Amino acid sequence: MVDRMGREKACLITGTCIEGRPVEILIDETGTIAAIDEKISGSERSNAEVIIDGSGTLAMHTLANTHTHAAMSLLRGYADDMILQDWLGQKIWPLEACLTGEDVYWGTRLACIEMIRSGTTAFNDMYFFMEEAARAVDHAGIKAQLCYGFIDLNDHDKREHEIRATEALVTSIKGMQNPRIKPAVGPHAVYTVSPEGLAWLAAYSASEQIGIHVHLSETEQEVLDAQKNSGKRPPAILDQAGCLTDRTIAAHCCWLDQADCRLLAERGTTVSHNPASNMKLSVNRAMPYPWLVEAGVPVTLGTDGCASNNNLDLFEEMKIAALLQKFAQNNPTCLPAEEALSMATVTGTRALGFGSGLLVVGEPADIMLIDRMVPCNTPLHHQTSNMVYACNGGAVKTVLCNGRVVMQDGVIPGEEEVLNNASRAAADLVRRAADQAE
Ligand SMILES: CSC[C@H]1O[C@@H](n2cnc3c(O)ncnc32)[C@H](O)[C@@H]1O
Numbered sequence: 001m002v003d004r005m006g007r008e009k010a011c012l013i014t015g016t017c018i019e020g021r022p023v024e025i026l027i028d029e030t031g032t033i034a035a036i037d038e039k040i041s042g043s044e045r046s047n048a049e050v051i052i053d054g055s056g057t058l059a060m061h062t063l064a065n066t067h068t069h070a071a072m073s074l075l076r077g078y079a080d081d082m083i084l085q086d087w088l089g090q091k092i093w094p095l096e097a098c099l100t101g102e103d104v105y106w107g108t109r110l111a112c113i114e115m116i117r118s119g120t121t122a123f124n125d126m127y128f129f130m131e132e133a134a135r136a137v138d139h140a141g142i143k144a145q146l147c148y149g150f151i152d153l154n155d156h157d158k159r160e161h162e163i164r165a166t167e168a169l170v171t172s173i174k175g176m177q178n179p180r181i182k183p184a185v186g187p188h189a190v191y192t193v194s195p196e197g198l199a200w201l202a203a204y205s206a207s208e209q210i211g212i213h214v215h216l217s218e219t220e221q222e223v224l225d226a227q228k229n230s231g232k233r234p235p236a237i238l239d240q241a242g243c244l245t246d247r248t249i250a251a252h253c254c255w256l257d258q259a260d261c262r263l264l265a266e267r268g269t270t271v272s273h274n275p276a277s278n279m280k281l282s283v284n285r286a287m288p289y290p291w292l293v294e295a296g297v298p299v300t301l302g303t304d305g306c307a308s309n310n311n312l313d314l315f316e317e318m319k320i321a322a323l324l325q326k327f328a329q330n331n332p333t334c335l336p337a338e339e340a341l342s343m344a345t346v347t348g349t350r351a352l353g354f355g356s357g358l359l360v361v362g363e364p365a366d367i368m369l370i371d372r373m374v375p376c377n378t379p380l381h382h383q384t385s386n387m388v389y390a391c392n393g394g395a396v397k398t399v400l401c402n403g404r405v406v407m408q409d410g411v412i413p414g415e416e417e418v419l420n421n422a423s424r425a426a427a428d429l430v431r432r433a434a435d436q437a438e
């Protein structure tokens with residue numbers, strides 16, 4: 001907990017429940033969970049200078065969104081109901097060509113508010129003007145792994161430019177020395193980055209010991225083009241360049257075959273499943289969850305950007321993931337609620353390197369308090385079932401990140417300013433793009 005002077009303070013959450021057990025949670029001044037007990041003892045509780053009344057709530061670890069483009073919140077509803085390549089080529093990329101750093105700042109602030117409201121405190125982001133995204137995450141008080149989206153289109157000069165932009169972002173984020181913000185590298189996809197670009201990114205990420213964030217095998221066209229142009233499937237192209245590592249998060253992965261899944265498992269690569277975006281863009285195949293699990297690949301959850309989702313609510317994503325897999329496999333036992341929740345908490349948080357994703361002593365206090373007294377939690381036969389199948393992010397009342405309260409009883413300080421600036425930035429962006437098109 002941080003007071004108005006910016007000093008860290010120990011804090012106590014009273015009156016909440018973990019898995020049906022009434023508890024109090026003590027958080028020390030470093031933002032770590034110090035104790036969880038029915039009643040915290042007198043001497044320990046006297047350390048707590050701040051008390052959060054959690055009565056009528058369920059305490060859970062917050063959620064981790066492992067694939068998004070946060071500032072695309074400004075593009076929400078700008079282009080819907082199109083196929084992926086037309087959507088990118090005709091609508092999204094022309095608009096993004098008019099983006100400014102200020103747009104990315106306000107778009108990312110807006111995204112952070114939306115994520116906090118729905119219980120997400122860690123995300124994996126790929127976009128442009130990422131120094132501004134880092135500033136926004138810093139101000140919002142949550143956690144992120146940020147990368148510059150590298151696209152060289154096989155062009156030498158573009159590649160040099162993207163290399164410089166990648167290095168500048170990594171240097172800038174490392175210079176911030178903020179443990180909540182990490183740099184990564186971001187090859188957009190095998191169809192937008194040359195083999196030379198991929199090899200440079202792999203070597204650079206290894207030397208800096210940072211993550212790799214990439215779109216992979218999202219559409220059948222991507223796989224067919226890769227095979228036609230290089231004789232290899234997309235995962236093999238990434239692997240040949242050295243981009244499949246245990247620091248890699250590969251988003252989508254809808255068109256993997258079983259051998260691709262085994263390759264990802266051998267390399268220790270994590271997959272980010274983005275079911276809402278995949279269905280909206282109609283990629284025509286569900287990520288092969290059973291093959292990935294059988295191979296031993298960690299599977300996490302992402303929303304993708306707001307232009308293809310169109311929100312950042314991971315509660316919705318858990319439900320959509322569970323339903324899509326059951327439907328695609330014609331098997332109601334596939335992806336049960338417990339697995340959907342683990343994907344969004346434990347596996348996602350670990351993949352981003354922000355802790356175990358568990359609400360236990362010694363871990364960062366990334367905690368959400370969920371309203372118990374709402375229809376979606378009435379009755380509460382099985383808490384996990386309610387979280388995955390009944391609730392959406394609207395049930396989240398209070399959120400802490402590293403012990404700092406970022407939303408209390410539905411109130412996020414500074415929200416109105418962010419909404420006003422993001423609305424203005426979105427309108428100006430669309431106007432600039434229309435002027436450009438004339
Ligand atoms: C280079 S920054 C990221 C880049 O990716 C675009 N994008 C958003 N959603 C998708 C998707 O589903 N597949 C491929 N690319 C996507 C985004 O608009 C940026 O240009």
Ligand SMILES: [Zn+2]
Binds near residue numbers: 067068069215251304
């Ligand atoms: Zn994406």
